[in-house]
Amino acid sequence: MKIVDLQVIPFQVPRRGFHHGEILPETMVTQTVTKIVTDQGAEGYYFGGRGHGDMDGMSAEQIGAMQGRIKNLVLGHDPFDREKFWHWLWVAKVDENLLSVLDMALWDLQARTFRVPVYKLLGGCRDKVKAYASTFPNMGSVEDYAEHAAACKAEGYTHYKIHPYYFWDPIKKESDPGRPSHVEQDIEVCRAVRQRVGNDMVLSFDPWGTYCTYEEAIKVGRVLQELNFYWYEHPMPEYRVSSYEKLCAELEIPILSPEVAAGSFFTRADWILRGASDMSRIDVLRGGITGCKKMAAVCEAYGVKCEIHMSGFANLQILGATSEDTCEYYERGLVAPGMDCNTPPPYLEEIGDPLDVEGYVHLPQEPGMGYKINWDYIGDNTT
Template sequence: MKIVDLQVIPFWVSRKLYRNGEILPETKVVQTVTKITTDEGAEGYYFGGEGPLEQDGMSAEQRAFLEERIKPLVLGQDPFDREKFWHWMWPANANMPENLLSVLDMALWDLQARAFGVPVHKLLGGCREKVKAYASTQHSMGTPEVYAQHALECKRKGYKAYKIHPYYYWNPVTGKPDLGRPSPIDQQIATCRLVREAVGDDMVLMYDPYGTYRTYEEALKV
C-alpha cells in the first residue's frame, strides 16, 4: 500500500467564538479537513489543525505548506510508516511546524484504523468500551462566582468531575484583557475555593492553568 495523494479541503462554517469572558456574535470561519489516499483505496482524515485547538481550520499558508512541502515527501511511501516520517521531519522542526506534522500523523492513524476496520484506540491497545465524561470550562469565563455557578449547574446535570480553566491574560475584576498579567493568582485561588464550596466534596475537580505562571513560587502558591 502506497500513499498517492494528500489534500487539504477548506470549507466555511458558522461559529460563535468565546473570548475574554463573553460569547461573540456568530461569524463565518474557515475549517479544514486533511485527506490522505492510498493506491488500495484506503483513506485517512484529520479535522482542523491550525494549532492546539482542533476547532480551528488551517490558514492558507499552512494548507500550502502541507500540500507543497510535506506532500512530496510522503507520496509513494507506506502509510503505516508514521515513525519514519517523524524521523525525517522532526530534525527540521524549525522549518516544519509541529502542528502540521501532527495533522499528517493523525490522518495516518485514522487511515490505518479504517484499513483494519477498527477504532484508533484499538490500534493503541485500548480495551475500554466506555470512559467517564467530565465537564470543562473555557478560560476567562467570568468572576469566581460565575465559575462556581457553572460548576453547580454541571453537577446538577449529572457530571461527577469538573475541570477549571482559569484566567488567561484577562482580569476578572475589570472584565477586560490584561496582557501584562498572564495569571491573576489571587482570583484563581478564589475561583478554586468557591467552586469547591459550591459542589461539595463529592465532585472531582481538575485544574488547567495553561502554563501561564511566571515563577515556580506562583505555581506553588496556587
C-alpha cells in the first residue's frame, strides 16, 4: 500500500466559548480534518491539530506545511511505516503538533484497515477509563466552584480538577495581565470545594504555570497537602526546571509536570531523572500516539504516573492501551456551569467520551480513532 495524497480540509463550525465566568455567544471557528489517501482506497483522518484537544483547526500556515513539505516527504511510502516517518520528522525539526497530526491520521488509517479501534491495534488494556471534571479557569466565585464541584459529584465524577484565577482579577472582576497571581482567592476556592464535596472525592489543582515565584507555588502547595489534594499540576513556568526540583523535594503532594514544555518524551524523561516531576504529563499533540506510547513506557519503567493531558479521541485511545497503574485518568472538559460537553459538534454523529454514572468514559468501538463523521456537514461548510 502507498500514500497517494494528503489533504487538510478546513471547515466552519459554531463554537460557544466560556471566558471569565460567562458563556459567550456562539461564533463560527475553523476546524480542520487531515485526510490521508492510499492507492488501495484505505484512508485515515485526524481532526484538529492546533491548541488543546482536537477541537481547534490548524492555521493556514500549518495547513501549508502539511500539504507541502510533509506531504512531499510521505508520498509513495507505506502508510504503516509510522515509526520511520516519526524519526524523519523529528530529525527535520518539524513542529511537534504537525508531526503528531500525521502520526495520528496514520494510526487511524491502519486501525480502519484492520477494522479495530486504535487502542486494540496498540494492544488493548481496558475499555473504560476513570474521568475527572476539568474546570475552565475563572469559573466564577468561590461559591460557584463549590456548587459546581458538588454538581459534578452528583453527575458521577469521582475527581474534580480546579483551574483557578489567572488573567482575571476575581475581586475587581476584570481582566488582568496575569500578575500578580490571586493566591489567596485560589486557596479559598480549594478550601471551599474540599469542604463542600467531603473527603471521598479526589481533587487536583492546576494554575497553568502562572505562579511566577517559588514562594507563591510553595504557599499554595502546602495548603493543597493539608486539604489532601491528589496532585499539584504545572504550578510554575516550565523553563525554570530547578525551581521544580526544589518544589518536588520540599512538598509531599505529587507535582504533575511538564505540560507544555517542548520535546515530547525526551524532555519529560529528563525531568523525571532530575527529580523535577513526581508525575509526568503528555498529550497526543506532543509527539502523536507514537510519542505518547513511548512516554507511557518510560513512566512505567520508572514507576511514575503518566497523566494524559486534555480530552479528545486520540488521548482516549492511548488510555485504552495503557494500564491504570501508569495512565490513571481521562481529562474531561473543560467544564463549567451551563457549558455542554455531551452534545457532539455538527461534524460528528456522537461524542467520543460519554460519562457513565460511576464516573468512567467508555472507549468508542468503531474502527480507527472512533469518529462517526458527518461528511455532508463538512462538505457543506468547507471554506
